[in-house]
Amino acid sequence: MAIKIFNTLTKQKEELIPIEPGKIRMYLCGPTVYDFFHIGNARPFIIYDIFRRYLSYRGFEVKFVMNITDIDDKIIKKSADEQVDAATVAQKYSDAFFEDIKKLGIQPADKYPRATENIPEIIALIEKLVDKGLAYVVDGDVFFSVSDFQNYGKLSGKNIDQLKSGARIEVDSRKKNPLDFALWKTVKEGEPYWDSPWGRGRPGWHIECSVMSMKCLGETFDIHAGGADLIFPHHENEIAQSEGATGKQFVRYWLHNGFLNIEGEKMSKSLGNFFTTREILTQYPAEVLRIFFLMKHYRSPVNFSEELVQQAQNALERIITTISNIDVALDQSQRELSGEAALTESIDALRDGFIAEMDDDFNTAGAMSKIFDLVKEANLILTKTQYSDADYLALQKIKETIVEFDSFLGILSYKQHQQTTITEEALIEILLNVRSELRRRKIFDLSDEIREKLIALGVEIHDRPDKPIWRKK
RNA sequence: GGCGGCGUAGCCAAGUGGCUAAGGCGGAGGUCUGCAAAACCUCUAUUCAUCGGUUCGACUCCGAUCGCCGCCUCCA
Secondary structure, eight states: OOOEEEETTTTEEEEOOOSSTTEEEEEEOOOBSSSOOBHHHHHHHHHHHHHHHHHHHTTOEEEEEEOBBOSSHHHHHHHHHHTSOHHHHHHHHHHHHHHHHHHTTOOOOSBOOBGGGOHHHHHHHHHHHHHTTSEEEETTEEEEOGGGSTTTTTTTTOOHHHHHHHOOSOOOTTOSSTTOEEEEEEOOTTOOOBOOTTOSEEEOTTHHHHHHHHHHHOSSEEEEEEEGGGIIIIIHHHHHHHHHHHSSOOEEEEEEEOOEEETTEEOOTTTTOOOBHHHHHHHSOHHHHHHHHHTSOTTSOEEEOHHHHHHHHHHHHHHHHHHHHHHHHHHHOOSOOOSOOTTHHHHHHHHHHHHHHHHBTOOHHHHHHHHHHHHHHHHHHHTSSSOOHHHHHHHHHHHHHHHHHHHHHOOGGGGGGGOOOHHHHHHHHHHHHHHHHHHHTTOHHHHHHHHHHHHHTTEEEEEOSSOEEEEEO
């Protein structure tokens, strides 16, 4: 079945047809490394990690590239504020970036090109644009001339005249059109610079993405993704630069995720509602953040709050509990299992349903409901006092299905956070054995006291007919 | 002012021109249990912001109104 994705360029869902059959070339706008990234930034990193892995799961060979913008106004500002050079700032926060995405369970991209490592290519592209008459040089600055590029505005649905009338920007009088944007900025006192045909300077924002994406993925590639705020001007400008230079279509499918708000407000430092991902990760495991985003549609805005994350965590624990209950049940099945699994039809239907949801513009929220249905099916079996072979096989099948989907969801590793040391386990076992003996002798006040104290330590006890089981909360 | 999006139960959140409007969280009652916990069962939207229109039929399509938000300036 075909995979459909919503393309910002056409504003509709389209079947995903790769340029090269079986292969997807995908680019995600990565971080500008001037600070720790915040929880709003984490959303695209997480969801596109999931999409990319899902496409692999569906049999595509995916080449996934994410850039590191390591030279830019904000980095320069930070370096001035902190009295260190720009390269040091960039290094510090790009190291932090890699640490954080690793903690988020994000698989490394195939390539992480850096702007500063592609200066010759950037200069070459600008020269090409100048040669073609799409860019002009003023006092060592180079600007892209939007009025000379026919399709300017095709991604964001804006046209040059509308933009002009709505423009609130200070107009640089050297620009031919107020919307013209800088490709190359001439150096200012104390700033890092590179030599160029127009004198010393540095690349403008936007140009590095055009250069690095085309360098790594070709002049036309399949998917370009990022936050909705990048549609204009960043991605619009990338199209202008790239298509202006090559005369070819730059990107087939543009994907944009919705924003993350705090209490319905955009997150910003001035409002004081700014949370870095590393702060959040000290309070919640990555898997909780992943399922939090999974249970919402990627194009919708989401609110972020303690309460909502807690809801997601409780939902995740439901899945984890069932999986570990399945494990306990399967451990008990000493015999060879034979025959047909129970509920085969219903499990297969849920599995197909999950994939159908994912295929429909990555509807993770719809897909997750199928996981919960699988969990429910498992729980229904687990409630029985005795399991048949068919029951065991069904449990096995349900678990395998969820584990398989977890190859891109990345949420089951949550149970690692509940893990205990061997010593802890041994001690808990001793206490439970004592408690079982107390219960056998009907000394319930003492057995309950052991239970209460263990719960206080975060160890939950469930008395089953055969023997008690426990888990760390 | 221009462009775009959203408004579904206490909360979060999918979805569809007509079968019972997914799923999660929370809550209530019950089963199980020595008591619990976990799990299970039942209940928790006659209704999808409001008002009109199109239609045999709309929550889903169209229009208006109200409310919220984003982009148009750095931003995921």
